[in-house]
Amino acid sequence: MTDPIRTHDEPTPLGCDPADLARVEAIVRQSGTSFAAGMRVLPSYRRYGMYAIYAFCRIVDDIADGDTPSSLSGAGQIQERMAQLEAWHARIARLYNDETRDALDRVLHAAIRFFALRKEDFDAVIDGMTMDAGSPIVAPDEETLDLYCDRVASAVGRLSVHVFGDSSEHAKRVAYHLGRALQLTNILRDVAVDARTGRLYLPRDLLMRFDVPADPQQVLVAPGLAGVMRIMAARAQDHFREAFSSMKKCDRRAMIPARMMGGSYLAILNALERRGWDHVLTPSPVSKLGKAAGVLRAFAA
Structure with a gap:
């Protein structure tokens, strides 16, 4: 691959065809998340770099979750997902050999060169999705849980x-x-949803410590679950504190999106803690105002 581009004087963001940029942005907007709006704080070339990364993540996540069209079921569908994710490893490798085939390829390739993105990180994301694409994760050991958080977040x-x-x-x-803080918050928020799909991301050692069965169908009614959740929430809070502390040593402007994301997720975690861990089946929605307040606190951290 050629050396990363160090300057930008192209007439369009990342020097890409406007039609390619529009296709990538469409993938982001069709996901129905607030990600696109959140990235508006970035200059256009950085914004489209993030759109490309998000589009990549969205596609491989949909594969892992079985949200892509398939005529197969059961073991056949799992094998199909694994093959599709393996194909993404090959696709990323092609990008690092300057081979592109479609709009997403071309914008990802431009972002890789412009921002000197590491192939190992794309591969790690795909490997994290592969962990979800096979048999459901149920009560992993601590090392596996941390590896999962590292890969997917x-x-x-x-x-x-x-x-x-x-x-x-x-x-x-x-x-x-911050990646670990966000993923642990997701796990805490979605424990009931995950249980309904046969998944349980809480670590086996903690479940055993609080006499909670390592069974998605039984975990939600186990008396000791609250103790497990409190410890996991404390870990997430620790990661948020470490992330905000490290942000102070970084380029202030570069950390604006990270602070925004961290603040909105910290608001979710705080809402879960206010609700209490004895009520995991009770939703704890956070309003836009609540997330905004969380973002403001993140900038003050």
Whole structure:
């Protein structure tokens, strides 16, 4: 691959065809999340770099969750998902050999060159999705849970901080801690939803410590579940604190999107803690105002 581009004087973001940029942005907007709006704070070339990363993540996540069209079921569908994710490893490898085939390829390739994105981080994301694509994860050991969080969240963070404009060691620490904070918050928020699909991301050692069965069908009514959730929430809070502390040592402007994301997710975790861990079946929605307040607190952290 050629050396990363260090300057940008192209007439369009990342020097890409406007039609390619529009196709990638459409993938982001069709996902129905607030991600596109959140990235509006970025200059256009960084924004489209993030759109490309998000589109990649969205597609491989849909494969892992079985949300892509398939005529197969059961073991056949699982094998199909694994093959599709393996194909993405090959597709990423082609990009690093300067081979592109469609709009997403071309915008991803431009982002890879412009921001010096690491192939290992794309591969880690795919490997994380592969962990979800096979048999459901049920009560992993601590090492497996941490590896999962690193792959599906912190690896995305490592890609993102490069696009945001800071590739320092401190920025890598932000990715490490913020990724884990966000993923643990997701696990805590979605424990009931995951249980209905046969998944249980809470670590086996903690479940055993609180006499909680390592069974998605029984975990929600186990008396000791609250103790497990409190410890996991404390871990998430620790990661948020470490992430915000590392942000102070990074480029201030580059960390604006990271602070926004961290603040909105910290608001979710705080709402879950206010609801209490004895009521995991009770929703704890956070209003836009609540998330905005969380973002403001993140900028003050």
